Amino acid sequence: MGFVPNTKDDQKAMLKKIGVEKFEDLLSDIPPELLFQGDLKLPQPMSEMEVMTHLRDLGNKNENCEDNICFLGGGAYDHFIPAAVKHIISRPEFYTAYTPYQPEVSQGTLQAIYEYQSMICELTGMDVANDSVYDGGSALAEAMLLACGYTRRKEILVSAAVNPNYVEIIKTYSVGRDIAVKVIDWVDGATDLNKLADSLSENTAAVIVQHPNFFGYLEDVDEISELTHKFGALFVTSNDPISLAILKPPSEYGTDIVTGEGQSLGNSLNFGGPYLGIFAATKALIRKIPGRIVGRTLDRQGKDGFVLTLQTREQHIRREKATSNICSNEALNALAATVYMALMGKNGLRKVADLCLQKSHYLAGKINELNGFEQKFKRPFFKEFVIASERPVQDVLEKAMEQKIFAGIHLAGFDALLKDSFLCTVTEKRTRKEMDKLIHILGELF
């Protein structure tokens, strides 16, 4: 159902019906001395034409990924978005739809979400997926809350190779909840298994790793999963959905809760948000998972239909016993992801992943051959890798910027051990020509 705004006449009629002259009459309970008098200090209104010019000028102050070649990653990626995605999500029935609490008028929204959930289950191999949470970071935080509630334990072990922003979010969510978040060091580009084994105990509710991790490298998920379960803790992963097209599904290495950032699936970079939090789990946890779930059922006439289900998990019913207080999702972003996955299909998605893999390895190999640069870690990687530089990283990145290339993310801010390194990412969008241009620029530096 599309959005239908009220006209001035509608508003007049509504006010009259409830017995008032104007809207301000409804504010009569507020003491007049508290009401702001006078004019707000705002500039004069502009015409549409003037606004467009003004915004364009503001926008032009930013560098963007249209005019620059983007090798940036670390949680947000420049993947290709087919035009059909924006076209479909722009339909007013989707674009302005609110939460589908009333199934009679929301079958379209509900079915789209159901398809999203189904695709996420297929991609991850898990039994159930919710209709999304805010982003990859808060999805991990929700997984933490679930694990603590389910196991009744209070300690979370999270790898230092997880996106540092996600680790911050987890820590924030743990405040005031009597949950201890312990960060396990990385070594050689992935979680330190010895340190993890030493830290695991009967108090551990969950072990959290990102796979591929923040640096782009594959973790020893089989070993970590086994270790985790030996202590009766839950194994939680944060997975790049594109990587799942060619990597083993998390269900196959015993993951209990799969989370991830869905921005790579048909969503723009959006200056850091809105993004898409993927959340999926095993059947055993179905009554504890946060967020909305759409189910498929029959109405009383025996016709197929979709509806929000298992709502007794949610805080508006379970109150303080709910594992989460989330009561929203990222419907439009989830829809974009769904349209993207439907368009690409299994083979298309696999091709995207394959291109990322091939191209990133081409670039990494070529950079490694240059004087003054080398691959920092020797582990297998997917679409991102870390390069150690003998020249100050800031200089390198600036030189590339002069030629309109975002060469990578300086890792000094994330980890003191990596102050001479940067994270470089290659998606399917990067052409041979673009990569060779970067290689040439880096080659000129030494």
Place this chain on the structure above:
Amino acid sequence: MQVPSELLYTEEHEWLSIDGDVATVGISDYAQGELGDVVFVELPEVGATVKQFEPFGTIEAVKAVSDLFAPDSGEVVEVNSVLNDAPETVNKSPYEEGWMIRIKMSDPEEAKQLMDADAYKEKIS
């Protein structure tokens, strides 16, 4: 409205049936009617300890979740696994097939704090 006379009842609508030192627990016909269709019952494991008047599990209907309160303290010796796959049994037969847990009572004197059938009938009228 069924209120079997041989049972004891709590304020929170659980019933207790005593046989020696083992007591069986369920919810009353009134309670299942108020809840509506039961879709899920969460019960403790065998061996768990329950304390009188404290929650031992939850019962879920379509739009509500309620705690289940133990009428007596003790150790859980049996749990009705039928309710895992057929939670609606609680609606159909709250006093018989819909029983929930059996407790080995640690203090049978606690039963004195419960209502008899007449007192419960009054409460729900």
